[in-house]
Amino acid sequence: MALILPVENKLPQFGNDCYIAPNATIVGDVQTGDECSFWFNSVIRGDVNFIKLGNKVNVQDGACIHCTYQKYGTTIGNNVSIGHHAIVHGCTLHDNVLIGMGAIVMDNVVVHSNTIIAAGAVVLENTVCEPGSIYAGVPAKKVKDISQELISGEINRIANNYVKYSSWFKKDGE
Template structure:
């Protein structure tokens, strides 16, 4: 069973049909929507500020979601995939976002809908990533636009796959 721990009397809250791996850690002021999954060695720390997650969010192996004390909560929309070993810290991710493996999104960054952040990219503090684009590099730069239909298909497919994968572990 995942480590689920209250901090300062506030317990994490989970929507319906969520999967939490045995060694995931979820603490404090975390509210998760429906059909979310938190995978092996992932950490979601709502100890110093609030973390709000929509529906069909998957937090893959070794990823970290955190925030900054009194300054930067973390808000994550629907159909968001947080890749293996990514760090999402004190920022806002709108709907249909993919944060690639090992990418970092820093405080007060705003990632609009239908954005793909490439593996290893670093989204600097206070950045705004425009909807419908791929961003890559250190620091992350806009690489190219992709049609909203293509993004929706890609992002939704990954989010739906993680709901399916979670079902395998619930059997």
């Protein structure tokens, strides 16, 4: 059973039709939109500040979302995929963003819409990622503009697939 706990009298609040894997951990001041999914061993820790997620956000296996005490909450827009073992910390991700597997997004980063952070990238504190771009490397730098085909073909496809995947688990768990 998933671990959902209050912290300082703040209990996570979930939108409609969300999926939470049995070993996901979600604590504190966390608010989600609709059709979000939290996969195996994901950790969403709203203990020291807020975490707010829009609709159709998927937090894949082993990913961690946290925030910074008295400084930076974490805000995530709609249609966002956070890849396996990624770390998203005290930052803002706008709509239609893909955070690749193992990427790290640090405090006070802003990732604008229609942007991909490549697998393994490290986006350093205070970085502003331009909309419609791909960032890669350590430290992450813009490597190219993103095509409309990549936005609809990858970013949207992955977010929609995770809504579909979660339906399999919800159906089988009934």
